[in-house]
Structure formats: structure tokens, C-alpha cells
Amino acid sequence: MKDMAPSPILTLTDLTVDRGAARILDRVSLSLAEGETLALVGESGAGKSTIATAIMRLLDGAKVAGKAELDGAGDLLALSEKQMVRLRGRRLSMIFQDAGAALNPAYTVGRQLVTVLRRNLGLSKTEARARAVELFTSVGINDPEGRLSAYPHQLSGGMQQRVMVAIALACNPDLLLADEPTSALDVTIQAQIVRLILSQTRARGASCIFVLHDLALASQACDRIVVLYAGQVVEAGPARDILENHRHPYTQQLKSCVLEIGTRELHAPEGTVPPHDRMPKGCRFATRCPRALPRCTGEAPPLTPARDGDGGPLAHHFACWNPE
Numbered sequence: 001m002k003d004m005a006p007s008p009i010l011t012l013t014d015l016t017v018d019r020g021a022a023r024i025l026d027r028v029s030l031s032l033a034e035g036e037t038l039a040l041v042g043e044s045g046a047g048k049s050t051i052a053t054a055i056m057r058l059l060d061g062a063k064v065a066g067k068a069e070l071d072g073a074g075d076l077l078a079l080s081e082k083q084m085v086r087l088r089g090r091r092l093s094m095i096f097q098d099a100g101a102a103l104n105p106a107y108t109v110g111r112q113l114v115t116v117l118r119r120n121l122g123l124s125k126t127e128a129r130a131r132a133v134e135l136f137t138s139v140g141i142n143d144p145e146g147r148l149s150a151y152p153h154q155l156s157g158g159m160q161q162r163v164m165v166a167i168a169l170a171c172n173p174d175l176l177l178a179d180e181p182t183s184a185l186d187v188t189i190q191a192q193i194v195r196l197i198l199s200q201t202r203a204r205g206a207s208c209i210f211v212l213h214d215l216a217l218a219s220q221a222c223d224r225i226v227v228l229y230a231g232q233v234v235e236a237g238p239a240r241d242i243l244e245n246h247r248h249p250y251t252q253q254l255k256s257c258v259l260e261i262g263t264r265e266l267h268a269p270e271g272t273v274p275p276h277d278r279m280p281k282g283c284r285f286a287t288r289c290p291r292a293l294p295r296c297t298g299e300a301p302p303l304t305p306a307r308d309g310d311g312g313p314l315a316h317h318f319a320c321w322n323p324e
């Protein structure tokens with residue numbers, strides 16, 4: 001019988017990142033199916049951006065171990081910089097938190113987009129300009145022809161991020177990494193930009209890893225959620241399972257914080273994350289966990305499937321000795 005499971009476009013195996021004595025990411029494994037959107041959630045410092053940046057091979061001054069296999073390209077962590085240059089933009093693209101800082105202030109946004117199109121797709125000047133107008137239209141930029149000659153500072157934050165989305169999607173990448181692309185924007189336009197990124201990636205059949213703070217938004221917008229705590233995956237699975245049938249007490253805390261405060265912003269649960277260079281040997285969440293048992297401080301819980309016999313990398317799993 002033909003296997004109908006979607007094939008993974010990206011598989012991370014034991015991705016580990018050290019900065020000096022601090023272990024920022026600890027054996028993170030996850031898989032992303034073709035055409036799937038996956039949200040990385042967790043409070044500040046959990047390592048979400050580090051995962052995205054490690055996949056792009058844009059981490060400076062860190063020691064990276066493990067594997068990041070992109071379908072058809074092999075282990076990204078083992079490729080040369082020259083090979084990575086060929087993949088960035090074409091197969092992998094990233095949208096950063098602050099579009100204002102990511103765009104070059106000295107060039108018009110049209111020139112920046114046209115350059116990407118010409119360099120990666122080998123289009124002529126006229127073809128690239130026509131394609132740039134189409135892309136600006138698809139990301140909801142009014143007067144796309146006129147806006148091509150604007151400098152970044154002449155555009156609002158929301159417009160700048162739309163330009164970044166157009167640049168990131170210009171070469172139809174297979175995988176888009178969006179690192180909290182709305183954190184520098186007004187609350188009123190945050191959801192619009194998230195929806196725009198997801199609709200545009202889905203329309204192109206691309207996969208997307210979305211770094212988000214907001215568990216509610218992640219569960220509405222994405223297919224799967226990975227919850228990170230202090231550099232480790234504590235729970236992962238289909239978005240609905242994570243929202244409605246989560247097993248890890250940290251996921252519960254993330255969810256109740258949002259619900260209690262009644263905003264769309266993720267507020268950190270009480271207490272603080274242990275420092276990276278002094279992580280406990282047991283469960284890292286034990287010091288803040290209302291369900292902690294003596295075992296939790298002595299022994300780290302392994303990731304366990306939430307349902308018997310449900311062991312695939314895309315299934316719901318969690319790491320806890322005393323789950324909800």
C-alpha cells in the first residue's frame with residue numbers, strides 16, 4: 001500500500017547550540033512536512049530564534065551540533081558557505097523581526113526586490129520589474145509601481161514588513177522561516193501580516209516555520225506547534241491537540257496566561273527560567289511547576305508519545321513525569 005504520510009521537507013535531529021558554557025538549545029528534534037506550517041512557541045529566551053537562525057546558518061559565535069536535513073539538499077549544518085549562499089533565497093528564506101533593520105536604507109525597496117529577482121532567477125531588468133509589481137500586488141501593497149521607488153524610511157512598519165514578505169517569497173522558496181515578523185508592528189496590523197504570510201506560503205505550497213509568542217494565534221494559524229522551554233522541546237503536536245489536549249504543565253501555563261489576561265499577547269508564567277549555564281539535571285521546568293514530583297528534579301523526562309502506538313515525528317508528544 002502506498003504510504004500517504006507527507007514527506008518531511010526539514011528534519012532537525014538533536015540540534016544543539018552552545019555559546020561558551022551556555023547551552024542555548026539542547027537536542028532539539030523536529031520534523032516539518034511538505035506544505036505544513038509549524039509554530040515555535042515559548043517565552044523569551046527559550047531558543048526559538050536560535051532554531052530559525054541555525055537552519056539558515058546565520059548564527060555567529062556559536063557551536064552548533066546535530067543535523068538539519070533539508071529534502072534534496074542534505075544536512076545544512078554540513079554544507080559549505082558557498083552551497084548555503086545558493087540555497088538562501090531560493091530554497092530557504094527568512095523574514096526577520098524588524099523589517100526596518102533588515103532592509104537596506106540606501107536603496108529603494110524596488111531596487112532591493114529587483115536585485116533579488118535578477119540575481120537568483122536570472123530575469124532581465126524589465127522582467128524583474130514586472131515580477132516585482134506582481135509580488136507587491138500579491139502582498140497587498142497599494143500603488144505597487146509607485147512604491148517600487150520608495151526608500152524604506154518612506155514606508156510604514158507594516159508596509160516595510162510586506163516588502164520583506166515579497167522579497168522572502170520572490171524566488172518561491174520551499175521553506176520560509178518567519179521570526180516573530182510582527183513584533184515590531186502595531187497590534188492592529190500584527191494579525192494581518194501573520195495571515196498574509198501564511199496565505200502566501202500556502203498559495204505557493206511552501207512550508208513555514210513561524211516563531212510566535214502567541215499560543216492562541218499559533219493554534220489558529222498553524223498546522224502544528226512545538227513548545228520550547230529553556231532550549232528544549234517540552235511538547236509538540238498538531239495545533240488542536242496542543243491547544244485542547246496538551247499534557248505538559250508548561251503548555252497549560254502558557255494557555256492559561258493568555259486566557260486569564262484576555263489579550264492576544266503571551267505573558268510569561270510566574271517565576272524565572274534557570275540560567276543556561278546552571279540548568280538542573282532533572283526537568284528544567286520543575287522549579288516553576290505546580291505538578292512537580294520528587295522524581296522531576298532528579299531525572300529529565302524523555303519525550304513520550306501522547307497516545308499508545310503513535311510514535312511518528314509528526315505525532316503529539318510531550319516530556320513530563322506527571323502530565324496533565
Ligand SMILES: Nc1ncnc2c1ncn2[C@@H]1O[C@H](COP(=O)(O)OP(=O)(O)OP(=O)(O)O)[C@@H](O)[C@H]1O
Pocket residue numbers: 019024042043044045046047048049050051276
Ligand atoms: N548573539 C548572542 N550572543 C549571546 N547569547 C545569545 C545570542 N543570541 C541569543 N542568545 C541567548 O540565547 C538564548 C536564546 O535566545 P533566542 O533569541 O533564540 O530566544 P527566543 O526564544 O527567540 O526569545 P525571544 O522571543 O526573546 O526572541 C537567550 O538566552 C539569549 O540571551
